Amino acid sequence: MGTPATPQDSTPIDPEVTGIRTLGHANRFATWDSEFRYDGRVRVPMGVKIKEVRYSYTGNEQADVTATEVRRGQGGTGQEYEVIDLTFLDDADLITFTLRGDLNVDADPRPAGARTYRIRVDVTLDNGEIRTANPEIQVLAGAWQKSDPEKAGRPFVRLPYDNNWGGSPNSQAGFGFVTDNGRVPGDKFIIDLVNLRQGQQDVPSNNSDHVYYQLVHEDGTPSHYTPTPQLQKADGHADSGTGRKVTLPGIDLRQLGDKTGYYRFLVWPQSVNPDGTPSSLRWDEAKPEDAFQLGSVYYRYKAPRGIDTGLRATIKTRTLTATAGQDRWIYPPFVIRNTGQRAIGAVKVVFTAPDGLRFTEDRVAFTRWEDEQHEVVAPGVLSADHRTLTCPAVPLDLVPSGPGRDAWVSVYPAMEVEATAPAGRAPVGIQLGDPVFATAQDTVEISPGD
Structure with a gap:
């Protein structure tokens, strides 16, 4: 990694x-x-x-x-x-x-x-x-x-x-x-x-x-x-x-x-x-x-009641380093916190990769704040080119954040770096929900292979 x-x-x-x-x-x-x-x-x-x-x-x-x-x-x-x-x-x-x-x-x-x-x-x-x-x-x-x-x-x-x-x-x-x-x-x-x-x-x-x-x-x-x-x-x-x-x-x-x-x-x-x-x-x-x-x-002001009261989340991202064609897989992590007023249950999660990166498994692993040593797996579907991983129901089960409460879920799909991957910064994306209510990108900095 x-x-x-x-x-x-x-x-x-x-x-x-x-x-x-x-x-x-x-x-x-x-x-x-x-x-x-x-x-x-x-x-x-x-x-x-x-x-x-x-x-x-x-x-x-x-x-x-x-x-x-x-x-x-x-x-x-x-x-x-x-x-x-x-x-x-x-x-x-x-x-x-x-x-x-x-x-x-x-x-x-x-x-x-x-x-x-x-x-x-x-x-x-x-x-x-x-x-x-x-x-x-x-x-x-x-x-x-x-x-x-x-x-x-x-x-x-x-x-x-x-x-x-x-x-x-x-x-x-x-x-x-x-x-x-x-x-x-x-x-x-x-x-x-x-x-x-x-x-x-x-x-x-x-x-x-x-x-x-x-x-x-x-x-x-x-x-x-x-x-x-x-x-x-x-x-x-x-x-x-x-x-x-x-x-x-x-x-x-x-x-x-x-x-x-x-x-x-x-x-x-x-x-x-x-x-x-x-x-x-x-x-x-x-x-x-x-x-x-x-x-x-x-x-005669009253705030509009039609304001969207849907789900809200922030997603903490990271920058990873990798080498084109390396044997080791990488696991871009996305740490999700609920910043809304409603609990987030099981939601659709879609991961996307650019040229040079591909998902290796039709599932995503994640850990939770209560026991970060315990890994859970949610099933997904890979696209034909392995650049999209769609998980229809990831059980995030996140309560709203607040003072003294730091509930989080870290999800990390498995990926490999192709030998033909171009050097430079490659974004790995995540979307939560259907309709989407939060998005983010990890960055993989790719160095040329030998």
């Missing part, structure tokens, strides 16, 4: 189960507005609550600032979080929250024009588990001069914070805004358009006088209020004054016939060249990824 190297964990697709599902966040702003806004949801074991929420203040991926819990709908200006909703499923609870606070990510990103930070969010549960998300934010340069590269000095909209733009109870109350009757007052959505090139002679993108905006549901469908991105006139300016803001009128989502749920308030800043043509530096309203998220609304 080859020598194992550093283990690697595969990552389940659904972040809500083992991490945090990001509903929305303040994704893009200038260095002037270093603020954090984040809306998320976690699925937890029944009865488990949030104990603590922390996030990264400087974007160094270390959760070093603690947020204080405040009442739902308070809309404060400190380092705070609110639990918006608690939904009970048959086998789990869903906790939806909003988080806000200061950041210090205002280093000048010139000459690149923008800098990307990953802001780590840690949610500690009262059962000891820590859930993590790493939303990315793009921080734009807050200064510009003619000698700067082309992408510096793109138009932007301010991210309202504290009381600088007025509003009730503050300027930032439009992010994580809670409405149980569907009404959003007229001082919640604030647009302040900045163009650092505004009024400069003979330079591209030197005039901004409008934006596009849209309210979009969590499922991707727009509000009836904005079936398409809507044009809004605004006075572009190059200074940091807040007197040219535009506040959108109040809306009633219930009266509009909108469905309940979570909505993102998105804005696309626009600019034109000296000849009046649209600038390539504008933000394209046809591209969702170009939007600035300036706010969010929880309208």
Whole structure:
């Protein structure tokens, strides 16, 4: 058998189960507005609550600032979080929250024009588990001069914070805004358009006088209020004054016939060249990824009950070394742990091999955490070329993992390395379930034979 190297964990697709599902966040702003806004949801074991929420203040991926819990709908200006909703499923609870606070990510990103930070969010549960998300934010340069590269000095909209733009109870109350009757007052959505090139002679993108905006549901469908991105006139300016803001009128989502749920308030800043043509530096309203998220609304929010409550697992993998044509078989190990809320019983397991590797037995051996010296065998079927091994019912019988409980099963198919195996890295794959709920790959590093 080859020598194992550093283990690697595969990552389940659904972040809500083992991490945090990001509903929305303040994704893009200038260095002037270093603020954090984040809306998320976690699925937890029944009865488990949030104990603590922390996030990264400087974007160094270390959760070093603690947020204080405040009442739902308070809309404060400190380092705070609110639990918006608690939904009970048959086998789990869903906790939806909003988080806000200061950041210090205002280093000048010139000459690149923008800098990307990953802001780590840690949610500690009262059962000891820590859930993590790493939303990315793009921080734009807050200064510009003619000698700067082309992408510096793109138009932007301010991210309202504290009381600088007025509003009730503050300027930032439009992010994580809670409405149980569907009404959003007229001082919640604030647009302040900045163009650092505004009024400069003979330079591209030197005039901004409008934006596009849209309210979009969590499922991707727009509000009836904005079936398409809507044009809004605004006075572009190059200074940091807040007197040219535009506040959108109040809306009633219930009266509009909108469905309940979570909505993102998105804005696309626009600019034109000296000849009046649209600038390539504008933000394209046809591209969702170009939007600035300036706010969010929880309208009579209940987390969707249709969330997939299926099986979940992580699979720890290893890297093995082998030589083409060697006499010894190799046994790539896959260590499986149940990270869901339901027990995993007997499941279909499919192993796949690339050219140069082949399975030698129509079965797979495995050991369990209770007695790792006792080997069990599950039958399977080999494909004609011996590059696929399908085991229709491997009795994993794994209970959900949790603090103080480390239940695992290690499965390891027998393989040989053909004499014609090409040198290099060869992946051996595993799939669990039908439908598949977890996948991973071991790596075999093959050296040339004699």
